Amino acid sequence: QKRKKTKVEDVPTPQTVKRQHNPNLPNVIILATGGTIAGAGESAVGTAYTAGQLPIESLLAAVPEASKVANITGEQVAQVGSQAMNDTVWLKLAKRINELAKRSDVHGFVITHGTDTQEETALFLQLTVKTDKPVVLVGAMRSATAISADGPKNLYDAIVTAASNTSKGKGVVVCMNDNLYSARDVEKMNTTNVDAFKAPNAGPVGFVLDGKVAWYNMPLRKHTLDAEFDITNVTELPKVDIVYGYSNLDPAAFNAFVNSGSKGIVIAGVGNGNLYPALEAPIKAATAKGIAVVRSSRVGSGRVTLDAETDDKGLGTVASDEFNPQKARVLLQLALLKTNNQQAIQEMFFRY
Numbered sequence: 001q002k003r004k005k006t007k008v009e010d011v012p013t014p015q016t017v018k019r020q021h022n023p024n025l026p027n028v029i030i031l032a033t034g035g036t037i038a039g040a041g042e043s044a045v046g047t048a049y050t051a052g053q054l055p056i057e058s059l060l061a062a063v064p065e066a067s068k069v070a071n072i073t074g075e076q077v078a079q080v081g082s083q084a085m086n087d088t089v090w091l092k093l094a095k096r097i098n099e100l101a102k103r104s105d106v107h108g109f110v111i112t113h114g115t116d117t118q119e120e121t122a123l124f125l126q127l128t129v130k131t132d133k134p135v136v137l138v139g140a141m142r143s144a145t146a147i148s149a150d151g152p153k154n155l156y157d158a159i160v161t162a163a164s165n166t167s168k169g170k171g172v173v174v175c176m177n178d179n180l181y182s183a184r185d186v187e188k189m190n191t192t193n194v195d196a197f198k199a200p201n202a203g204p205v206g207f208v209l210d211g212k213v214a215w216y217n218m219p220l221r222k223h224t225l226d227a228e229f230d231i232t233n234v235t236e237l238p239k240v241d242i243v244y245g246y247s248n249l250d251p252a253a254f255n256a257f258v259n260s261g262s263k264g265i266v267i268a269g270v271g272n273g274n275l276y277p278a279l280e281a282p283i284k285a286a287t288a289k290g291i292a293v294v295r296s297s298r299v300g301s302g303r304v305t306l307d308a309e310t311d312d313k314g315l316g317t318v319a320s321d322e323f324n325p326q327k328a329r330v331l332l333q334l335a336l337l338k339t340n341n342q343q344a345i346q347e348m349f350f351r352y
């Protein structure tokens, strides 16, 4: 007898999912946004699939063990591949977490998210959620329909982390491939491998094994309750763009962003955030006009240090410290809600 193939369209997409309640277990809320963890493809062995297809209920169905760890409630906040993530979803997520975190019966949060921009959303939440309750982002590198899909194990580990009393006050973390990484430090460093996430400067803050969390590092930079950013009444974030550095650079891209109304520009500089000389005059002109310019690096690890090979004082630029370009962009967007003063923004890059 021929088996009927389940098509993505056949899977119901409930907006809110409630499961059986056990009063002895902590309550964990899953806020789902899509990603490969909810992805489906025609072939179980290929890398071709569409992200953000399956609803939370389908993801949870693959991890029945999770109901022994927590009472799980799900909300579908978005359903996209994280290459389509945007400021609107960030603000919606942060506001929803802040609202739900006030409830005494909520223990922690799991955010299912695509991995492409997971580090940016994680940092945005790290700087804007006002709670010490666990907030755990999780994704997958293989779609839900692939052989050896990594999503179910990652999701189970994330639920374990969000349900644990030991996870309080650790800031926002990303749970991938057994490891927990601080939102500040984590970077996606492989395009397709399940071991894609690293914190190249700091290492992981903990891991999940046998359904138990072990923490061995504590994020010391400011986050969550100690962060100064309040997005309660924010409906739009300042426009901040990124310019990539390379030899023989043409400053046309930088100038185009200035002309398109960017309030801030991050340079993915070479080495220690260094700049091709043709960028210097346009940068000086931009900072003189009040556009914030942050020097980060395309290297992928290490710090960008102030006034090392580049004259930050003279150019009016800010050094990104350990923030890679895409993360420096997140912090700069939030910083610009408060100030465009070079010194004040520099202090924020050293504080978070």
Ligand SMILES: NC(=O)C[C@H](N)C(=O)O
Pocket (backbone or CB within 6 Å): 034, 035, 036, 037, 051, 052, 080, 081, 082, 083, 113, 114, 115, 116, 117, 139, 140, 141, 142
């Ligand atoms: N592995 C993944 O999740 C990649 C996918 N493009 C996403 O970010 O949604």
